[in-house]
Amino acid sequence: MLKRFLAFSAVWLIASAAQALVLRDDRQVEVTIAKPPQRIVSLLPSLTETVCALGQCQKLVGVDRYSNWPDSIAKLPRMGGGIDPNIESVVAAKPDLVLMATSARGAERLTALGLTVFALEPNSHADVQRVMRIVAQALDVPVAESDRVWRHIDAAVNAAAQSIPAQAKGQRVYFEVSPAPYGASESSFIGETLQRLGARNILSASLGPFPKINPEYVVRAQPDIIMVGDSNFANMTTRPGWQNMRAMRTQRVCHFKSEESDMLVRAGPRMAEAARLMAKCMTDKADASKANDKPKGQP
Known part of the structure; x- marks a missing residue:
């Protein structure tokens, strides 16, 4: 009887070990996922959107306060911000997987409390593809499905680029992500999209992905187009010299609604929609x- 019990235990352990998955996250920490997760907490909007893009929305049991897409997650419990999650709320949800940003606080504490924590933070187009693949692995979704989703995103960005007439390419763009102001440089995922669209970024890659800049820098650079969220646009005119910038005078400013800004500043599955907006x-x-450059009186 004892031999039969030991043999059964050995088989169970081998089966369990075979089912367990070890993946390295963006902290360079090896995380063991014992079985395909059924209760997921996501604490970064781009990761929430990735889970849903992979067809796993129904497994979410909580998200951060900024996750707002797709509509099906509207009634999920909110568990703090992406950087400062509410640890008690996360633990109370009893998740078998917590997805969060590498820059978020609390990963060590959640791990110490017995939760499986996987930290990821996509910052480039290549990162979005990589993160989509690794999330698919963690959720037991075929990698072929994540590759299919990525191909759709990539093809849609290419289509957006092809939709732009030749005379609209080569324009110098300033993209503001927050009002300090912080801009999106060439090395950011937003900058990569702009480059694929044929725009020229006034913020070089050497400044870092999202540098805090002196507003006078933008005045001196004289961008052809300014892209900014509605909430940032309101105080732009109060900055010294900005009212006299050519882009401001000729109304070559695109200020996006809050739901559009969400798409634009998230490195995730909705990058294709962001590319279409740009x-x-x-x-x-x-x-x-062209209209502004016409001589007065010319039709």
Whole structure:
């Protein structure tokens, strides 16, 4: 009887070990996922959107306060911010997997409390593809499915680029991500999208992905187009010299609604929609520039 019990235990342990998955996250920590997760907490909007893009929305039991897409997650419990999650709320949800940013606080404490924590933070197009693949592995979704989703995103960004007329390309763009101000440089995922669309970024990669800049820098650079969220646009005119910038005078400023800004500043599955917004801005403002450059009285 004892031999049969020991043999059964050995088989169970081998099966359990075979089912367990070890993945390295962006902290360079090896995380063991004992079995395909059924209760997921996501504490970064781009990761929430990635889970849903992979068809696993129904497994989410909590998200951060900023996650707002797709609509099906609207009634999920909110568990603090992406940087400062509410540890008690996360633990109370009894998740078998917690997805969070590498910059977030609390990963060590959640791990110490017995939760499986996986930290990821996509910052480039390549990161989005990589993170989508690794999340698929963690959720027991075929990698072929994550590759299919990525191909759709990539093809849609290419289509957005092809939709822009030649005369609208080569424009110099300033993209503001927050009002300090912080801008998106060439090395950010936003900068990568702009480059693929044929725009020229006034913020070089050497400044870092999202540098805090002196507003006078933008005045001196004289961008052809400014892209900014509605909430940032309101105080732009109060900055010294900004009212006299050519882009401001000729209304070559695209200020995006909050739901559009969400798409634009998240490195995730909705990058294709973000590329379409930027492409429309470049096309529209190039046309506006032509109209503004016409001599007075000319139709």
